[in-house]
Amino acid sequence: MAQLEVNHANVVFPAGLYTPEVKALSDVNLSISDGEFVVALGASGCGKSTLLNLLAGFLAPSSGEIKLNARPVTGPGADRSVVFQRHALMPWLNVVDNVAFGLKLQGIAKAKRLEISQKYLRLLGLEGFERRPVYELSGGMQQRVGIARALTSDPEILLMDEPLGALDALSREKAQELILGIWQETGKMVFFITHSVEEALFMGSRLIVMSPRPGRITHTFDLDFSRQYFEKRDARAVKASPEFIKMREQILAIIFGDELALGGDHV
Amino acid sequence: MSEPDNKRSDGFFARMMRAKPTKPGEIYGVPGQGESMWISAVSALVLIGAWSLVTGMGWVKPLFIPSPLLVLKTFYTTARDGFAGDTLLMHTWASFLRVFGAFALACAVGIPLGLAMGMSRIARGIFDPPIEFYRPIPPLAYLPLMIIWFGIGELSKVLLIFLSIFAPLALGTRSGVRSAAIEQIHAAYSMGATRWQVLLQVILPAAMPEILTSMRIGIGFGWTTLVAAEMVAATRGLGYMVLTASQFLQTATVIMGIIIIAAIAYAFDMLMRFIERKTVPWKGRM
Numbered sequence: 001m002a003q004l005e006v007n008h009a010n011v012v013f014p015a016g017l018y019t020p021e022v023k024a025l026s027d028v029n030l031s032i033s034d035g036e037f038v039v040a041l042g043a044s045g046c047g048k049s050t051l052l053n054l055l056a057g058f059l060a061p062s063s064g065e066i067k068l069n070a071r072p073v074t075g076p077g078a079d080r081s082v083v084f085q086r087h088a089l090m091p092w093l094n095v096v097d098n099v100a101f102g103l104k105l106q107g108i109a110k111a112k113r114l115e116i117s118q119k120y121l122r123l124l125g126l127e128g129f130e131r132r133p134v135y136e137l138s139g140g141m142q143q144r145v146g147i148a149r150a151l152t153s154d155p156e157i158l159l160m161d162e163p164l165g166a167l168d169a170l171s172r173e174k175a176q177e178l179i180l181g182i183w184q185e186t187g188k189m190v191f192f193i194t195h196s197v198e199e200a201l202f203m204g205s206r207l208i209v210m211s212p213r214p215g216r217i218t219h220t221f222d223l224d225f226s227r228q229y230f231e232k233r234d235a236r237a238v239k240a241s242p243e244f245i246k247m248r249e250q251i252l253a254i255i256f257g258d259e260l261a262l263g264g265d266h267v
Numbered sequence: 268m269s270e271p272d273n274k275r276s277d278g279f280f281a282r283m284m285r286a287k288p289t290k291p292g293e294i295y296g297v298p299g300q301g302e303s304m305w306i307s308a309v310s311a312l313v314l315i316g317a318w319s320l321v322t323g324m325g326w327v328k329p330l331f332i333p334s335p336l337l338v339l340k341t342f343y344t345t346a347r348d349g350f351a352g353d354t355l356l357m358h359t360w361a362s363f364l365r366v367f368g369a370f371a372l373a374c375a376v377g378i379p380l381g382l383a384m385g386m387s388r389i390a391r392g393i394f395d396p397p398i399e400f401y402r403p404i405p406p407l408a409y410l411p412l413m414i415i416w417f418g419i420g421e422l423s424k425v426l427l428i429f430l431s432i433f434a435p436l437a438l439g440t441r442s443g444v445r446s447a448a449i450e451q452i453h454a455a456y457s458m459g460a461t462r463w464q465v466l467l468q469v470i471l472p473a474a475m476p477e478i479l480t481s482m483r484i485g486i487g488f489g490w491t492t493l494v495a496a497e498m499v500a501a502t503r504g505l506g507y508m509v510l511t512a513s514q515f516l517q518t519a520t521v522i523m524g525i526i527i528i529a530a531i532a533y534a535f536d537m538l539m540r541f542i543e544r545k546t547v548p549w550k551g552r553m
Contacts, residue, residue, distance in 0.1 A: 056457055078459030088450035091549035092472045102458030105468070135553040146454075153458045 002069055002156045002189060004055065006030040009064035011050055011215075023214035024050040028064070030208065030217065032157065037183055037190045037226065039204030041197065041251065043258045047215020048193045052161050055191060056082050068156060078102060081150035083160040089134045089145055096121065096130040098145050102153035120148040123182060140171035147179065157189040165195060176203055177235055180226055197251050201225055202239060209251065211258045219254060221247075333519040338526070341519040350508050350520065359527060361503040365421070365496065366489045369428035373485060377433045378478060381440025385474075386466060391441070402434040406492045410499070419500035431492040432485040439481020443474030476543070476550040483539045490532045 011025040025047045032038050040048040053059040054066055057076040066073040068080065076082075081102075089098050097104075099120060100113040108116075121127055124144040129137070134145055143163055150158055163179075164172045180203060183190055194200050200207055202225050209219040229238045238244060289295050315335060321327050322334035329337060346355045383390040401409070406427050417423035447470045455469045497506030505524050512520035543550070 056453070058453055058456075076453065076456035078457070080457060082454060082457040084450040084454060086450070087448040087553075088454045089553070090451060090469065090472065091553040092475070092547070101455070101468075105455065105458055105460045105464050133549065135549045149454075149458075159457075 002034045004030075004032040004157055004189060004191075005067045006051075006054065007065050007067070009051075009054060009061040009066065011047070011054065011059065012062045025054070025061075026214035026216045028215075028217055032189050032191060034189060035187050035205075037180075037192065037203060037205040039192045039194060039200040039207050040210060041194060041200040041207060041255070042210030042215075043212055043255055045212040045215070046210035046258070047212070048210050049161060050215060051210075052082075052159050052191065052193055055157070056080055056159050078106070078153045079156045081153055081155035081158055083143075083146050083150045083158065083163045085162045085165045086139070086142070089142055089149075091133070091135045094131050094133055095126060095137070095145055098134055099126075099148045099152055101149055106153070117148070117152055120151050123151070123185070124148040124178070138171070140167050140175060143167065143175060144178070147182070151182070151186065151188075155188070157191060160190065160192045162193050162195065164199065172199075173235060177229075179203065180229060183226075184230060197248050197255070198239060201244060201247055201251065202229070202235065207251070209254055221251075223247075330516060330518060333522065337519045338522050341517075342523050345520065345523065351502075351511060353503050358503055358505050358508050359531075362493055362497070362505040362528075363531065365424055365504065366428055366486070366493055369425045370432055370482075370486050370489055372425070372429050373432035373436050373489075374482065377436035377485075378440050381437040381478075382444060382466065382471065382474070384437065384441040385444025386470070394437075398434055398437060401430065402438075406431050407495045410495055414499055424496040424501070427496045428489050428492045431488040435488060436478075436481050436485040439484065440474060440478050443477030443481070444470055446477055447473035476547045479539065479543050479547065483536060486535060486539075487532065490528055493528070 006028055009025055009028045010023070013022040013024055015021040028047075028051060030038070030051075040051060042048050050059065054061055055073070057066075057073050057080065060074075073080075090101065093101065096114065096117055100117040103113040103116060121130065124147060126141070126144055126148060129141070134142060137145065143166075147158075147163065160179075164175050167175060176199060179190075179192075192200075192203060194203075201223060204223050205226060207219075207221040207223055208217050209221075210216065211218045225238050225244060228241075229235055232238065293300060318332070319335055322329065322332055322337075333341075342355075349355060350358060380390075380394060384394055385391070409430075410427060413423040413427050417426060451469050451473065452465055455465050460468070493504070494506035494509060497504040498510060501507040505528055509521050509524035512518075512524065
């Protein structure tokens with residue numbers, strides 16, 4: 001049983017010449033088990049990206065520890081794939097070579113690489129686009145290439161840093177359903193950052209709400225809207241249900257409260 | 268300028284200052300958009316025409332500016348009879364070898380060194396002072412030193428040209444290292460890449476557009492330095508030919524040599540642009 005654990009993690013960026021010390025994360029505890037879809041939500045500067053960077057190994061905690069399957073995380077690795085908001089594909093590679101990039105790094109032979117990537121290209125609906133240069137694709141398709149690439153190295157957990165933030169509203173809703181489908185099919189752990197309350201509620205099996213100064217987890221909610229979606233296969237109906245709307249308003253109130261506490265309109 | 272309602276305010280400057288109307292098929296406000304090839308062709312023809320006119324009418328003595336026809340004739344006779352005991356082809360070949368030999372050497376040393384400077388603060392700390400120190404010095408100033416140290420043979424000539432290409436190439440490559448987005452680098456690491464793999468498979472390809480640009484800039488400096496390199500104790504080469512001809516006031520040969528150098532440099536730049544289109548078609552698009 002795979003498990004990712006964060007125990008009493010603190011991140012402090014030391015004071016610079018002109019900047020004060022910043023407590024980016026304060027005593028964060030989080031545990032993600034197999035099959036969980038954890039969504040992090042919060043106002044700007046609440047440390048959700050810092051938390052993702054900790055999990056990915058791009059950042060070391062000032063104190064506390066991060067463990068994957070009881071082994072401490074000391075740096076980035078293929079067991080924790082990251083999907084970025086953008087700018088993360090390699091424009092000099094075509095679609096299939098981008099998807100197979102992780103396999104190439106691991107020294108897997110070309111024929112085998114193509115065979116494995118094929119599965120994920122199919123899963124993300126990218127068949128027929130294998131040889132296309134990635135810079136000719138739309139933003140939504142580029143993001144699908146990014147997700148396929150992250151899946152191809154068969155990680156324990158997918159870390160998604162606002163992966164849908166740059167998409168238009170329509171592509172975004174389609175992508176949400178696509179990601180949920182992949183999550184259901186692969187059963188991987190997912191840690192997902194978003195700015196959108198609706199997206200957070202719809203996708204997560206657990207929601208953590210974070211607050212700034214210092215960045216910390218203030219609320220945790222267990223959600224089952226994605227399960228409702230799997231039953232009904234109707235995202236609009238789930239998002240329009242009274243239960244969903246009530247929850248949305250509750251979360252919005254928390255986040256607006258944080259923004260107001262920070263002085264409101266400077267974000 | 269005059270008052271806005273004045274009819275006479277429609278002078279040249281007033282027109283330059285005024286906003287242009289929108290045109291179909293154009294994005295409004297993009298600076299310098301549109302095809303310029305025909306204008307360039309006309310510009311070149313006008314220049315050659317003016318050259319022919321000035322010399323044909325006898326306004327300037329052939330000693331100062333020979334006619335285009337005379338330059339062509341000189342090209343023909345030099346190609347047939349040679350210059351200073353060597354054929355035109357041998358002169359061209361000698362210069363070609365010096366410039367492109369130095370260029371190859373500069374690429375082989377400058378690109379890896381630039382990468383190292385971009386990747387490691389130690390390499391940057393070590394090599395930044397010497398490169399920045401010698402870079403702004405004109406090659407003519409350290410030519411005497413090169414001769415004292417390396418003699419009057421090929422070595423000092425090639426080294427002089429090498430140094431002029433090396434600095435822009437190394438510095439261009441170094442700044443190209445920054446082209447890779449941190450997300451691309453992080454993505455590679457999170458798929459299990461080693462530092463070496465990140466360098467070769469992310470940072471180097473991402474830096475290619477800037478490396479190719481600095482190669483084009485570098486070879487330009489190389490041709491600029493050629494004449495200086497062939498000033499001392501050369502018996503062959505386009506720069507040598509131009510310098511020797513100027514001492515005998517053979518202006519037509521001087522101009523012919525200049526045109527040959529320009530033609531080779533231009534052809535090579537065209538080749539580099541072609542390579543750029545083929546290897547980095549994504550430049551500026553992602």
